[in-house]
Amino acid sequence: MKKFLLTSIVVATTACTLSAASFAACAGCHGAKAEKKALGKSQIIAGWDVAKTEKALKGYKDGSYGGAMKMVMKGQVAKLSDADIKDLAQQISKMK
Numbered sequence: 001m002k003k004f005l006l007t008s009i010v011v012a013t014t015a016c017t018l019s020a021a022s023f024a025a026c027a028g029c030h031g032a033k034a035e036k037k038a039l040g041k042s043q044i045i046a047g048w049d050v051a052k053t054e055k056a057l058k059g060y061k062d063g064s065y066g067g068a069m070k071m072v073m074k075g076q077v078a079k080l081s082d083a084d085i086k087d088l089a090q091q092i093s094k095m096k
């Protein structure tokens with residue numbers, strides 16, 4: 001029983017770490033430090049304010065934000081939760 005409990009705790013902790021959204025999925029287009037214009041079209045988002053990025057990402061999700069290529073981003077954010085978006089926005093705000 002004791003061993004079972006310990007295993008559960010380890011599994012729970014691992015799951016927690018993995019649930020944090022990773023910018024790696026975005027780096028292919030935006031650059032490892034968000035320093036690129038994605039597909040030559042987006043603004044450079046490195047160092048963007050957390051609120052500004054959150055507004056953009058939530059806007060792509062509900063269709064209230066974006067330019068000519070917004071469908072590309074809609075696909076990227078569709079599966080992200082609000083917590084994921086906040087997490088990513090914080091990572092981007094620290095990139096320079």
Ligand code: HEC
Nearest residue numbers: 025026029038039042043056066067068069070072076088
């Ligand atoms: C397939 C390439 C691609 C991937 C992957 C991608 N993006 Fe984008 N991103 C774009 C393009 C293209 C735009 C410009 C879209 C438009 O016209 O509004 C953009 C725009 C943005 C903007 C707003 C910038 C602006 O120009 O208004 C933010 C913020 C952003 N992306 C964040 C992310 C995050 C966070 C991820 C990862 C979850 C991500 N992107 C993944 C291509 C990509």
